[in-house]
Amino acid sequence: MGAxxxxxxxxxxxxxxxxxxxxxxxxxxxVNTVTSTSQSAFQAQMPxxxxxxxxxxxxxxxxxxxxxxxxxxxxxSPLADANGYVxxxxxxxxxxxxxxxxxxxxxxxxxxxxxxxxxxxTAALQIGQR
Amino acid sequence: xxxxxxxxxxxxxxxxxxxxxxxxxxxxxxxGTQAPTGPTGPNTEFGNLVLDGIDRLEGVQxxxxxxxVKAATGDLTSIHDYTLAATEASVTTQLTVAVRNRALEAFxxxxxxxx
Numbered sequence: 001m002g003a004x005x006x007x008x009x010x011x012x013x014x015x016x017x018x019x020x021x022x023x024x025x026x027x028x029x030x031v032n033t034v035t036s037t038s039q040s041a042f043q044a045q046m047p048x049x050x051x052x053x054x055x056x057x058x059x060x061x062x063x064x065x066x067x068x069x070x071x072x073x074x075x076x077s078p079l080a081d082a083n084g085y086v087x088x089x090x091x092x093x094x095x096x097x098x099x100x101x102x103x104x105x106x107x108x109x110x111x112x113x114x115x116x117x118x119x120x121x122t123a124a125l126q127i128g129q130r
Numbered sequence: 131x132x133x134x135x136x137x138x139x140x141x142x143x144x145x146x147x148x149x150x151x152x153x154x155x156x157x158x159x160x161x162g163t164q165a166p167t168g169p170t171g172p173n174t175e176f177g178n179l180v181l182d183g184i185d186r187l188e189g190v191q192x193x194x195x196x197x198x199v200k201a202a203t204g205d206l207t208s209i210h211d212y213t214l215a216a217t218e219a220s221v222t223t224q225l226t227v228a229v230r231n232r233a234l235e236a237f238x239x240x241x242x243x244x245x
Contacts (some may be wrong), residue, residue, distance in 0.1 A: 004218050007214050007217060007218055008184070008214075010214075011210060011214045014208070014210040014214075015208060015210070015211075018208055018210070049158050069215075102241075114210075114213075114214065116215065117217075118217055118221070121221045122221075122224075125221075125225060125228050128232070129228075
């Protein structure tokens with residue numbers, strides 16, 4: 001345990017939330033990405049996280065969504081098969097937006113922790129000053 | 131120093147670090163052939179402490195500088211990596227300067243001592 005563990009732990013949280021935000025941005029960007037039925041659909045990404053043994057949080061992997069997706073009737077699409085179907089990703093946009101807010105708030109909370117850490121260190125430096 | 135009361139339940143008493151008495155006895159020796167050698171350079175404990183602190187400060191500042199270059203060249207993968215390194219470098223610098231100021235203050239206090 002070092003002197004700057006507070007910053008290190010907050011930093012791990014910032015990293016995790018940034019990964020989460022990146023994954024959500026990618027999911028939302030591809031929410032309307034359709035593929036032909038012969039291919040697999042875009043797979044939503046979801047970070048798998050766990051608490052680190054030395055404190056903080058770490059991303060241990062990225063879980064992928066269902067490659068089957070949803071079959072959508074879109075006869076006008078150039079990717080449509082003979083029956084007029086395309087494969088859309090199985091992403092719930094409302095859930096993604098909710099998670100976006102959660103990830104953003106988590107990131108902001110960690111930023112606040114780093115601010116408080118800085119204030120704490122500054123206070124410690126003033127011990128014994130005249 | 132031994133404190134049986136607390137040692138019995140698994141605690142070891144804290145003992146104050148003993149100052150080396152060698153320089154004092156050397157200075158007190160009358161007619162000694164060897165001149166008293168004061169604490170020199172980085173061999174003293176406080177010198178080591180300061181040097182370690184400065185080494186650490188240099189490492190932290192190097193890391194911060196590298197990330198600053200990355201930020202300027204667009205190679206920075208996450209903003210908070212740099213801001214955290216910069217914060218750590220800033221606090222470490224302030225700590226080192228504070229220790230240096232306190233040491234200087236102590237030295238001046240000794241120099242003002244009437245002999």
